[in-house]
Amino acid sequence: MMDFKRITEQLNLRAQCQRYRVPLLQCPQFLFLIMGIIIIGAAITAYLIGMRYIEDPEIIALMVLTLSVILFIFTYIITISFERLAEANRMKSEFVKIVSHQLRSPITNVSWAIDSLMSGALGRIQKSQLEYFKILKENSSRMKELIRDLLITSRIEEGALPIRKEKVSLVKVVESLISEFRPFAFASNVKVEFDFDKDLPEIFTDYHQVKVVIENLLDNAIRYIKKKGKVKIRLGKKETDIYFRIEDNGIGIPEDDQKYLFQKFFRSKSGEKQGTGLGLFITKSITERLNGKIWFESEEGKGTTFWFSLPIK
Amino acid sequence: MPKTILFIEDAMALQKAFGDILRKEGYKMIPALDGEEGLKLAKTEKPDLILLDLILPKIDGFEVLRRLKENPKTKKIPIIILTNLEDIEDINKALELGVITYLVKASYSPEGVLGKIKESLKE
Numbered sequence: 001m002m003d004f005k006r007i008t009e010q011l012n013l014r015a016q017c018q019r020y021r022v023p024l025l026q027c028p029q030f031l032f033l034i035m036g037i038i039i040i041g042a043a044i045t046a047y048l049i050g051m052r053y054i055e056d057p058e059i060i061a062l063m064v065l066t067l068s069v070i071l072f073i074f075t076y077i078i079t080i081s082f083e084r085l086a087e088a089n090r091m092k093s094e095f096v097k098i099v100s101h102q103l104r105s106p107i108t109n110v111s112w113a114i115d116s117l118m119s120g121a122l123g124r125i126q127k128s129q130l131e132y133f134k135i136l137k138e139n140s141s142r143m144k145e146l147i148r149d150l151l152i153t154s155r156i157e158e159g160a161l162p163i164r165k166e167k168v169s170l171v172k173v174v175e176s177l178i179s180e181f182r183p184f185a186f187a188s189n190v191k192v193e194f195d196f197d198k199d200l201p202e203i204f205t206d207y208h209q210v211k212v213v214i215e216n217l218l219d220n221a222i223r224y225i226k227k228k229g230k231v232k233i234r235l236g237k238k239e240t241d242i243y244f245r246i247e248d249n250g251i252g253i254p255e256d257d258q259k260y261l262f263q264k265f266f267r268s269k270s271g272e273k274q275g276t277g278l279g280l281f282i283t284k285s286i287t288e289r290l291n292g293k294i295w296f297e298s299e300e301g302k303g304t305t306f307w308f309s310l311p312i313k
Numbered sequence: 314m315p316k317t318i319l320f321i322e323d324a325m326a327l328q329k330a331f332g333d334i335l336r337k338e339g340y341k342m343i344p345a346l347d348g349e350e351g352l353k354l355a356k357t358e359k360p361d362l363i364l365l366d367l368i369l370p371k372i373d374g375f376e377v378l379r380r381l382k383e384n385p386k387t388k389k390i391p392i393i394i395l396t397n398l399e400d401i402e403d404i405n406k407a408l409e410l411g412v413i414t415y416l417v418k419a420s421y422s423p424e425g426v427l428g429k430i431k432e433s434l435k436e
Contacts (some may be wrong), residue, residue, distance in 0.1 A: 104397050108418045111324035115423045116330035121337040144419055163399035208420065 030081035035075035042270040043068045063208065065195045097154045100147045111140045149278040152212070153264065156285045163209065163289060167202040170235055170242055170310075173211055177218055178233075184219075189228045192218075196235035203242050209286045210310070216279040216307050217246050224250035224304070240312055241292075247305040261296070283308075316434055317341045319360035321351035321377065322395070323369050325422060329378075334423045340430075348372030350379055355387045362434055365412075367396040368401065378410045391433050418421075 004026050017027035024030050046067050050060035114137050118125065125133065155161045185192050221231045225248055234245040255259060257268040262284040265277040287294040287308050300306035318340050322328055328344045335342040343358055345351035350370040355363060363381070367374030374396065381387045394407050395414045405416050413433055416426060 101397070104419050105324065108397065109330070112330040112418075112423050113326055115331050119337070119423070120335060123331040148419065160400070162399065162404065164401075164404070206339055 026082060026086065028079050028086055031082055032075065032079045035071070035078065037216055039071045039075065042071055066144060079099055093157055096150055100150045100154065103147050104144075104151075107140060107143050111137075114140060148212075149282060150280050152286075153278050156282065156289075161209075161286070161289055163203050163206045165206055168205050168207045168210060169200075169202045170210070170214075170244065171196050171200055173207070173214060174235065174244075175176075176234060177211065177215055181218055181222060181256075185231070186223050188222050188225060190222050190225050191229070192222070192231045192232055192233065194233045194235075197237050200242065201312055203310055205290050205310055209290060213283050213286050213308065214244065216283045217244075217308075220279065221246050221248040221250065221304070221306075224248065226251055237312070238309075241309040242290065242312060243309045245307050245309060247303065248305040252300040252302050252304055253296075254300050257277050258298060260297075272291055315339050315341045315364070316359060316363050317343060317360040318364060318430065319343045319345060319354055319358060320352065320364045321345040321348065321369065321374070322364070322366040323347060324366075331423055331426070334427060335413070335430075338427060346370075348374065348377040353376055355381055355390065356384070359386070360390060362430060363390055363392045364395050364430070365392055367394060367398050367407070375406065378407065378412065382411050393429060393433060402405075 015111040016026060017030060043064050046059060046064045050063050054060050054063075114133060116122070118133050118137065140183070152161065174194055175194075178194055181192070218233075225231070229249050232245075232247045234243075236243045236245075253268055257266075260266045261268070262280050264281040266281075284294050287310070290310055292308055292310040294306065294308040296304060296306045320328060320331065320335075320342055322331075322344075323346050325346070327432060328419070330341045333342060337380050341353055343360060345354050348369040351363075351365070351369070351370065354360075365374055365377060369377065372380075372396070378392065378394075381390065381392065392412045394412050395418055396403075396416075399417045407415050414429055418430060421429075
């Protein structure tokens, strides 16, 4: 009874493929099925050809059998390889998810303790101590962001990124992020300008996800300006979409790197050594999940412009 | 009379950090380090609001939430979830059980959570 249950589970292709979280063409069970059909087709074809040109039925049978066995061995090798690859991929994703989740709690605890100290709730902070608290806060925020990026990436790969839509004012999101990034922009000698169309409507989208998208683009725009520079942000409406545009006069992206820009873990040769290389992969994945589009233009040494559009409804 | 907040959270670090902030804002903070203690204190102290983590020792957060909502003495107390779980199934489950808001710790600062508490207590 147990064996029958296991067999029927194995025959449930859809469930097996979902388990690996790979496209159908990389799913070992699906490939096995396709190869099976190919083997049957090859055997029938060999038989028909044999019948036409060979008289001895034993030779035909031997030929068909040999061909089937060879194809079956190839199928087995290919399927096992894909299965191992899919399983390794699944375990890697699972590992990243578990570790990121476990790391999140102690880092949140540290971050909140630092916030509590810096708020003055336990007494005034000396000027000499403030610098150290700022270092602690900056680095714990960085760790939180890295873990967030790993977790988001893991969810994107599982197809399990939660989306909670509500009415969002993109103008307010951008203004709040510009305010958050003000110290970083000041320290980097970068001026951030923002303008937007009058009467821009609110859009129906996920506030937290769209904030991540704009935050990644703004962070990159400031970070990749190496001398005194400017970042210009524009929000506009066109028909049924809102358009966001961010332009910087930074180092730009080398032409050879541009086609890989949105790939996971890709970091341009000219870019920062820090970071996971997940920012733009996440930005693109989220934008598309929110039914939007993202694109860019860049020239090395001159700067980069990113656009994304999101539907209003 | 200061408003009372019952904070059901097993991480001592958060109890301490957030407790100091709440007290500075004039709230009375009652700590509970596990689900069982949380349920007991909810009945005896009758807080104005409950902050509830979902991963708790002894009785987990969802069970605590269910029992709070079933008990006539505690069902009207507003509950805010404060957790690091952010799967959509967990969020929906908590909202269906009647929480007023669901906050992911890693996405909020203590000031952010304080803002939500003030909103919920209509201050």
